[in-house]
Amino acid sequence: MSRKRTENDTESAAATPHGSVDRFGFLKQEHASSPERFSKARTASSTDHDREERKVRKWRKMIGVGGSDWKHYVRRKPNVVKRRIRKGIPDCLRGLVWQLISGSRDLLLMNPGVYEQLVIYETSASELDIIRDISRTFPSHVFFQKRHGPGQRSLYNVLKAYSVYDRDVGYVQGMGFIAGLLLLYMSEEDAFWLLVALLKGAVHAPMEGLYHAGLPLVQQYLFQLESLVKELIPKLGEHFTQEMINPSMYASQWFITVFSYSFPFPLALRIWDVFLSEGVKIVFKVGLALLKYCQDELVKLPFEKLIHALKTFPEDAMNPDTLLPLAYPIKVSKRLEELRVDYEKTIAKRVQP
Structure with a gap:
């Protein structure tokens, strides 16, 4: 079903005058392209298509018919699976693979x-x-x-x-x-x-706390993110403190929608591939990588412009092939656990009589 819908969207895009629907089914903003850019894109897309075909064949072999070989392959070669997921799941297989890596296929069958x-x-x-x-x-x-x-x-x-x-x-x-x-x-x-x-x-750890009254898990994540920004990007952390910027002003939606609300769709999909496989730490990694990448510009901005910039990042920063390789090496797991304990102690003190 998912594959059929994606193909239909692509066909409608091809049939629509001026190409007003992109390959994911979103309406495109019309803009002029130079012939040179079009010809380069056409050459690149042919190469990309061949590469994607090879990638799909590898993935089909890895998951088996309807996912029948998936668990066996993951047990045998977990590092290969992790590496391939980080490079991006082929779009035509995304729906099935997301169900396999999230555990939802088992829930459905039960x-x-x-x-x-x-x-x-x-x-x-x-x-x-x-x-x-x-x-x-x-x-x-x-x-x-x-x-x-x-x-x-x-x-x-x-x-x-x-x-x-x-x-x-x-x-x-x-x-x-x-x-x-x-x-x-x-x-x-x-x-x-x-x-x-x-x-x-x-x-992974339950995420229902993102949506409980008072959004308790969102509050915890924002506390952790603020500490990580101060520790890993101290110059920017200091500027945020001076301008009285806190993560609730720009990062709440990162966690509540896992970047699906305001990020470009190709980037959101790549993040979701890793999120379903590795858990919420990728949200922190991507957020930190994005802030670090844009740090030199952000530290120059006063409050009003800073708030705007933190919601409208430049196009080059939103390129998955630029941003994700910067995000993956950031080590956060151990520190996130320590900060979770700190947060719980802080909350416990607040509720004491």
Whole structure:
């Protein structure tokens, strides 16, 4: 299903005058291109296509039919799998691989009929909130544009089902971007179980705290990020302190939507490949790499311009092949654990009578 949708989007892009839809199905801003740039792009795309074909063949061999060889391959060659995921999962296989690395495929198989029950027979206190927000989720994507169209219906069903499945979390606005991203690569039921796998912690630490009242996990992540910026990018950390900039002003959406809200889609996809495989530490690594890459410009800016710059990073900084190689070597795991303990102590002191 996911593959068919991606192919349809690509076909519609090719058939649309002026190429107004990109290969992912998003409406493009029209801009003039020089003939030289077009000819270089055409040559590069032919080479890229051959490279992508070889990559797909490697991945198909690695995962087997429908993912049948995946667990065996991961046990035998975990470092090969990690390296290939970091280079980017082929787009035509992304939906399947995301389900395999997140543990959601196992959840789906263990819970036959549950999703259908939640969608058809249950009611949710969040239904009106979900309906209100649907049109704000990826409004420039062809799949979600039509009011009450298949994309909006699927998004509603997944979010409603989750709000019933986990009534403690219910529905929070940022969840729509995560569910929407998943629906571009898989069926409703698959997207639902991947959302469950993420929030309930099928493979990595549960992330439901991102959406609980008061967003407790977001607060923890922002505390950790602020400390890491001061430690690893001290010049910028000092400038942030002087200008009274804290991470809640620019980084909350990084965590709540795992970069799916405001980052260019090709970069967001590459981050999601690694996020589902390695966990939330990649969000910290990418954030720190981005700040470090832009540090020389950011330290010159006063408060107002700084806030704007932290929400509109330059195009070169958003190139996955530039940013991700800078992010991967950053070591954060041990320090994140230490900072989590520090944060919990800080919170405990606040609630003492």
